[in-house]
Amino acid sequence: xxxxxxxxxxxxxxxxxxxxxxxxxxxxxxxxxxxxxxxxxxxxxxxxxxxxxxxxxxxxxxxxxxxxxxxxxxxxxxxxxxxxxxxxxxxxxxxxxxxxxxxxxxxxxxxxxxxxxxxxxxxxxxxxxxxxxxxxxxxxxxxxxxxxxxxxxxxxxxxxxxxxxxxxxxxxxxxxxxxxxxxxxxxxxxxxxxxxxxxxxxxxxxxxxxxxxxxxxxxxxxxxxxxxxxxxxxxxxxxxxxxxxxxxxxxxxxxxxxxxxxxxxxxxxxxxxxxxxxxxxxxxxxxxxxxxxxxxxxxxxxxxxxxxxxxxxxxxxxxxxxxxxxxxxxxxxxxxxxxxxxxxxxxxxxxxxxxxxxxxxxxxxxxxxxxxxxxxxxxxxxxxxxxxxxxxxxxxxxxxxxxxxxxxxxxxxxxxxxxxxxxxx
Ligand SMILES: N[C@@H](Cc1c[nH]cn1)C(=O)NCC(=O)O
Numbered sequence: 001x002x003x004x005x006x007x008x009x010x011x012x013x014x015x016x017x018x019x020x021x022x023x024x025x026x027x028x029x030x031x032x033x034x035x036x037x038x039x040x041x042x043x044x045x046x047x048x049x050x051x052x053x054x055x056x057x058x059x060x061x062x063x064x065x066x067x068x069x070x071x072x073x074x075x076x077x078x079x080x081x082x083x084x085x086x087x088x089x090x091x092x093x094x095x096x097x098x099x100x101x102x103x104x105x106x107x108x109x110x111x112x113x114x115x116x117x118x119x120x121x122x123x124x125x126x127x128x129x130x131x132x133x134x135x136x137x138x139x140x141x142x143x144x145x146x147x148x149x150x151x152x153x154x155x156x157x158x159x160x161x162x163x164x165x166x167x168x169x170x171x172x173x174x175x176x177x178x179x180x181x182x183x184x185x186x187x188x189x190x191x192x193x194x195x196x197x198x199x200x201x202x203x204x205x206x207x208x209x210x211x212x213x214x215x216x217x218x219x220x221x222x223x224x225x226x227x228x229x230x231x232x233x234x235x236x237x238x239x240x241x242x243x244x245x246x247x248x249x250x251x252x253x254x255x256x257x258x259x260x261x262x263x264x265x266x267x268x269x270x271x272x273x274x275x276x277x278x279x280x281x282x283x284x285x286x287x288x289x290x291x292x293x294x295x296x297x298x299x300x301x302x303x304x305x306x307x308x309x310x311x312x313x314x315x316x317x318x319x320x321x322x323x324x325x326x327x328x329x330x331x332x333x334x335x336x337x338x339x340x341x342x343x344x345x346x347x348x349x350x351x352x353x354x355x356x357x358x359x360x361x362x363x364x365x366x367x368x369x370x371x372x373x374x375x376x377x378x379x380x381x382x383x384x385x386x387x388x389x390x391x392x393x394x395x396x397x398x399x400x401x402x403x404x405x406x407x408x409x410x411x412x413x414x415x416x417x418x419x420x421x422x423x424x425x
Pocket of ligand 1: 026119120142143144146147150238241242245275359362
């Protein structure tokens, strides 16, 4: 058997194609920080317009999660994943060629639209090609691809943009996206049977579900308290880590410790390194011990502790801050277990809508938590700017980080409650 006809090898090729597209998703969504100067100059944007350009991605991303779940369950990851890759790459071409802010905004929206379907398609693919006791590892591995994307979106992207310019770099990402989209179409079939291959031991062929049945599952999800508790876990976990790495983690260090932006960004890089290893490790441990709630609860407790360092101490030693940023990335995998739990609570054919529902909450968190922190910070301005960054008081930062810690604390209580009620798992 060769790599295409052996289903246990073929699934890695297909996952690799999907994961390449997901890497691009993460590069695009975190690229605004590195591109900000060039975008401001080329499109003559204000800070608010630049922020809107960045946020448009997350808003569209959150909005299309549930429709994506329905499509992934009905049509399968092959079509949804490859069309998503093409749409996001067309958006990247449009963005690279934009001559006006409006065109750039629409193109960035298109990148968000194509990107939004990829993660749930990967989870849907894994549900059909991997055993249940491999699912959390695969979810974690996919989360770790986001960590790699977060690392590549910093210095490596900055160097590439410095050498080639931002427009050719974004065009280059589009070319990779078109190729990866083609590979997804060729490789990522709905199941081993759809690829004409033997079944994989321990992975039953899953029945396809009708639109009516999916509607029924969606109605059940809305009234399912456990789904809301799991969504709270991912809302807090995903929202906090993306807020720390993507927005407020650097300005806090610049203002409170008077570090320059480059030095401060090494700390958020530590968070991304944590993200590279933590989700896979936590998913793997959960699969090996055959438990979801216990690692989720312990991990969420420790994640909450990592985020209480700033609110409690205000200006802890930098080594403690470094440990808390690294810990935040490592422990994020505990929040990702909520995706495995919700997938296992619903019939196999509905895993797309189930995981998409919890992922929606994660991206609502990533959209509103930074904004709420911004409101808290705006109430505590010092009136100065440090290194080009508006300065807020140390108390303002303590308060803003307390919002994340409080939210994570509630998520910890939710997972503890779920854990108590499901003591057998
Ligand atoms: N790993 C997260 C997203 C993330 C967090 N920090 C950087 N990226 C993830 O996989 N979320 C699901 C998704 O749809 O991207």
